[in-house]
Amino acid sequence: MDNTLWALGRVSGIVSLILFTGTVVLGILTRSGRPLLSIPRYSLTLIHRNFALLATIFLALHVGTLVLDSFAKLTVADVVVPFLGSYRPFWQGLGTVAFDLVVAVVVTSLLRRRIGVRAFRAVHWFTYAMWPIALAHALGNGTDGTSKFFLMLAICSLISVGAALVWRFSTNFLETAKTRQEELQ
Amino acid sequence: MREVLHIDWTRCDGRGLCTELLPTLLGRDDWGYPLAMQAAGGDPSNVVIDFQHSEAAADAVKLCPKMALALAYEADQADETW
Ligand code: SF4
Numbered sequence: 446m447d448n449t450l451w452a453l454g455r456v457s458g459i460v461s462l463i464l465f466t467g468t469v470v471l472g473i474l475t476r477s478g479r480p481l482l483s484i485p486r487y488s489l490t491l492i493h494r495n496f497a498l499l500a501t502i503f504l505a506l507h508v509g510t511l512v513l514d515s516f517a518k519l520t521v522a523d524v525v526v527p528f529l530g531s532y533r534p535f536w537q538g539l540g541t542v543a544f545d546l547v548v549a550v551v552v553t554s555l556l557r558r559r560i561g562v563r564a565f566r567a568v569h570w571f572t573y574a575m576w577p578i579a580l581a582h583a584l585g586n587g588t589d590g591t592s593k594f595f596l597m598l599a600i601c602s603l604i605s606v607g608a609a610l611v612w613r614f615s616t617n618f619l620e621t622a623k624t625r626q627e628e629l630q
Numbered sequence: 631m632r633e634v635l636h637i638d639w640t641r642c643d644g645r646g647l648c649t650e651l652l653p654t655l656l657g658r659d660d661w662g663y664p665l666a667m668q669a670a671g672g673d674p675s676n677v678v679i680d681f682q683h684s685e686a687a688a689d690a691v692k693l694c695p696k697m698a699l700a701l702a703y704e705a706d707q708a709d710e711t712w
Contacts, residue, residue: 475695476695478643478644478645478646478662480650485650486645486646486647486650487647487650487651487689487690487693490647490693490695491693557697558697561697562641562696562697620645620646620662621644621660621661621662624660624661624662625661
């Protein structure tokens with residue numbers, strides 16, 4: 446049983462990271478206001494939300510299985526309070542920080558109608574901290590963190606999110622950027 | 631009673647999701663902002679939603695990234711005075 450939990454805990458962490466990478470890239474795409482090939486904007490928004498939901502489910506699985514399993518020696522407190530863990534507390538703590546940030550982002554997203562767009566967006570910015578922290582946690586804490594496969598995956602993820610970010614902060618990022626700039630001149 | 635979709639332009643950022651979902655009711659200006667093709671009561675920020683478009687309009691309200699859309703019911707009379 447313990448072996449199954451341990452394996453599930455590791456795999457679900459990797460799957461969750463892949464899904465979060467997709468969520469971040471899709472979120473940036475959504476923000477640009479552009480459709481992607483033949484996928485309309487409203488579908489992209491839905492895909493972004495569904496990726497986020499799936500990623501969160503796998504994250505819950507990752508944390509849940511590792512709390513139950515006896516190798517990881519994870520306590521319930523470690524899930525919420527960072528840097529107290531017994532195994533590589535720093536790297537495990539990063540995972541806890543990322544987890545807390547995910548919880549904050551998900552809760553404010555679900556409540557965005559009540560709390561308003563400002564609070565929603567302010568918290569949503571934390572995603573840009575969450576993602577690299579989660580990646581660092583995977584590299585530093587993961588049993589497979591330094592395997593060839595995972596390093597390749599990490600490099601590909603970094604390139605995709607990095608490219609999306611460069612685009613995000615470029616002047617032509619918005620679909621309507623050109624018109625808007627011309628009008629201002 | 632009729633269903634009316636209200637666009638709050640102070641919130642809208644012209645991301646165009648609503649214009650995709652309601653292509654026959656909403657046009658888009660150069661900046662990307664939605665405009666009612668047939669304005670309710672002469673106001674292009676209010677769109678009359680008929681039965682067929684009710685679901686798409688509800689989707690638009692849910693998906694608008696800026697929460698700039700709202701659906702409301704109002705009395706038909708508003709039109710008759712015009
Ligand atoms: S979906 Fe919302 S933000 Fe986008 S154009 Fe319509 S009202 Fe504006």
